Amino acid sequence: MCGDLRPLQEGEQVVLMGWVNRRRDHGSLIFLDLRDRSGITQVVLDKELSPEAHAKAESARPEYVVACTGTVRLRDASLINPKMDTGAIEIVASEILLLNDAKTPPFSPAEDAIGNEEVRLKYRYLDLRRVEMQKNFRIRHEVARAIRNYLSDNGFLEIETPFMTRSTPEGARDYLVPSRVHAGHFYALPQSPQIFKQILMVSGFDKYFQIARCFRDEDLRADRQPEFTQIDLEMTFPQQGLIFKTVEGFLKAAFKAAGIELEPPFVQMTYDDAIRKYGIDKPDMRLPAMVELTETLTPELREKLRIEPALPVLGFIIPSVGALSGTERKKLLSEVRAGFGDCGLDLLDTERLKTSPDFAPLAGTIAELLAVGAEDLSVVVTPKLGTPPMWNYDPQWIYKRVGQLRLDLAKKYADKHGLFTQTGTAADYKFLWVTDFPMYEWDEEKKVWNAAHHPFTSPHEEDIKTGKLVNDKGAVRALAYDIVLNGTELGSGSIRIHRKDVQAEIFRSLGMSDEEAKERFGFFLDALEYGTPPHGGIALGLDRIVMILAGASSLREVIAFPKTAKAIDLMVDAPTPVSDIQLRDLHLKVNTRT
């Protein structure tokens, strides 16, 4: 292959096949860089040595496919190209075959930096020829293979579940598949194999996994595609810790395959702590946590500063930002205030902290609590009295809003603190387990409690016993957990409900009548009655893992044929209208008025 030859092969007769990466024509001497997925080798065509081959090479152009016969030759010391793996040798061609020509491509796969996303996606086959993309898909393959091997070696059985299944109105919108045989009936593509894998536990496959495609018809983001791949697993008789250990095991194997040595176990943190310290349920642990300063400020000072007593005073630092100019600080402050909806929040940076007569006496203490270094930007947020409706005296609102500010500033000054820069070591990857998620989520619009994870999640035993399920839904903790990497949610899972009575109670608590539950999940409730073992599991986004490992900022970089933000495939041009005949077969009428 084009990337394989080394000085050791000197003198050998070889045949190389690949694409013309670049052609350098010196008249009676032509250099062709031949590329395949293994790398690039320089081929020399000398008019004196092989006039026929040289003549053919004159008409070769970038992306032509050629086969070239020749001899491996060591380059003179002065001609070695240290930038190329094969830079110490070259092929002296005796014969060359132009296997196929190529139109001039809209962009060159030989270039590193490519801009226009639209052109890349339309000519995806050219984009995928680029070294960067080839690298990403090699990582993806190695990671998937390592995970499959690890789970197989640890007693997990890979079992496929249907793509055409039953629509479940909970959660994300379903992609629907109309049935030809049953007029007006639809299959749905799975949002996840959730119910099937639980039924596999009932069936006695005590350790299941699947690298499974999932489909969700929701608006997209850089880290969300309508179809994506999950590493889905489930096991019987698990403690939460056993699932963590399993995931840590396969992630260690996966990262090792990508050249990174992780050291599990990963840090664990409850949901409540995550909100309090980071203001978000998926903390980016590469950055320092927020610190609650409420008690540091004396009651007198808080009163003087008109700080709302029901709300926390929070501080945090962004490291190594350096000195801010007066204008920059002013601009920052006004931006931040605007971002807080002008609701009376005050914000102090390091400079104001030291110079403000109110805070100066405390500056030392605060600096110590926040561990402020000389070049760090420190921020203290003091919620003022006078309550605009948006925060509604809710401390969570403050935690989350300040957490968002922490992330925004960290992003803004990423170049300065460099904490997001990859160094190629395990230190780049800060994993975290977030545990004890709330069981329920209040839907303010519909005025109902929803399942925060999904309705098959088991609540904490003691929260059932203390009656919170009925009296205090907001305080019920679920045996649900997320795994987070560098502020990205990689996956989530839970210990499931394995008893029919508990499951029925949860359905009821979600405002679902017994009849309704039976209609939607009757088959599942039935299954629970036939000796269901305790079970639990988790699902991790393979695409996101690979994205982070590849240092990419969008899933499109690690999915071969991704869709745009409007869920369009620009290469095959999907979706499209279909013929009236197709529609008739499916008993469908399209109403284009909306």
Added chain:
RNA sequence: GGGGACGUAGCUCAGUUGGUUAGAGCGCUGCCCUGUCACGGCAGAGGUCGCGGGUUCGAGCCCCGUCGUCCCCGCCA
């Protein structure tokens, strides 16, 4: 559904206050070149300024609408 950025040559982009024939780099085509590796030199081709409408003597530039790509919020059990 909402907010923001962008859209000018194949690609990346510049284009002043609205004013003559819309430019650059890369790429492309032709010619020259025996040591290049982002080769070099000379010459040349290449434009529905996303699309539609409006204002104006005159629009790449101003206004309205629309389409597309990207990012964010909502949404994603």
